[in-house]
Amino acid sequence: MDSEPQPLAEPSAAAPAGPVPRVLREGDKAAPGGAAHTEGRSADRPTHTPRGARNGDHQSRPGALPPAPGRLFAVLGRAARSVAVPVVAAVLLLAVSWQVAADGPLLGVDRSVRRAVHAARRGAPSALVDRLGHLLSDLGGGVPAVPVLLVAGVLAAWWWRRSRAGRWWLPLPVAAVTAGLIPLLVVPAKAAFARPGPLGEPLAAGQWGWFPSGHTATAAISYGVAALLLARVAGPRAGRGLAAGAVLLSLGVGAGLVWCDFHWLLDVVASWCLAILTLWALDRWLPRPGAGRGRAGRGQASGSSLR
Template structure:
């Protein structure tokens, strides 16, 4: 999956702009909250929205990633790949980076949540931890498992990424429909996840790069000493 080097600065710039708008009581935030109210009161089926919103819960997303970590480690070790442990470790660190980044941002920006979340124990709602968890957990699992896909599956490369994108859109819509987050919270989480997954992708490329091949010593063709 070729990723442009422009992705990190674009994600960082968009995250900064969204953070600014979420922290200030401006027209963008007002529009965002109006759209959030409209979606929360829409006719979208609540059970389906709740199902997809729950996919961003750590209790659901983390076991999926753990299974992907175990599978990648097992396959790499069986194949005796050099640094077979590095891709699972990099994916685990990427997942650990989510709360380390989301929690300080939530506390710093301190955006109030939707009316349903009023009176909760949350320090802030931007960016969405559930949206970031889903994006990074399922994205890391996809990056880990894709190299082990069969050749027939590899010829349809866009398919798993399209499915991954649609899944995250469904999670984001579910979070807003159920009144857990505003739309800007979800967008900010996706920008943050884009940065984390780009770093993970680069780390996986480095880990899977074959090392230098050392030539085997050749037997000398020089004639041996004459016999007695």
């Protein structure tokens, strides 16, 4: 007689007695103590990238995190500040040029400044101040501004060569091209606007106008580019001194021209704006000596560390 089939036992919720066999993961093989070293870890725990090996907020690495809002705003703020000066200069130049061409109300500023200057000259006449105004105006002429620019180009090239910079000769053509660029910026505008000078005398046939000021543009661009070339090889303190000297010379030339009735104030302001745009563009384009060599040196050091 066949025996009756025994009922299947229900699964028990209790853990089976004895040690549970554990399947080693690939990561356990590299553990210092083998499987025994990781015995207490859960078998189903996901692996994680160690904290020190995470990329973090590095924009140049794949899989990088997006920048934090505070850092993004800081980057945007620096970008806005870097273009604020040229944007303001361009807007002011366009506004002044439009007012001069349309004989707009902004030209009242010129007449008010001229009346104030005449009142100051009558109230405290001084031959010394008048002489100083003429001397400052002469600093904006082709001599001495252009020779200073060319000499600065030669000195900068010599210093660049001593520092073994690539393209050490670059300041020479920069200085020469700048000297030829100044009349190309000023003369066509003078002929197009044909603005009479502060004395009100009508322009003769073939005579250029007074807007913008050629002396101011020559001084601001020549001395500014000279300072920019020399500051590339000078220290930070010397570079700030050169920049301050160029600014003071440019302001002095403009003040002398207005004081001596050689130019309207807006003629001078337009040339300052032209100089700012020119110097800003050149500063962005002109390389710094040693920058390429420094990157090459860092690359060589990095390569040697990998070998």
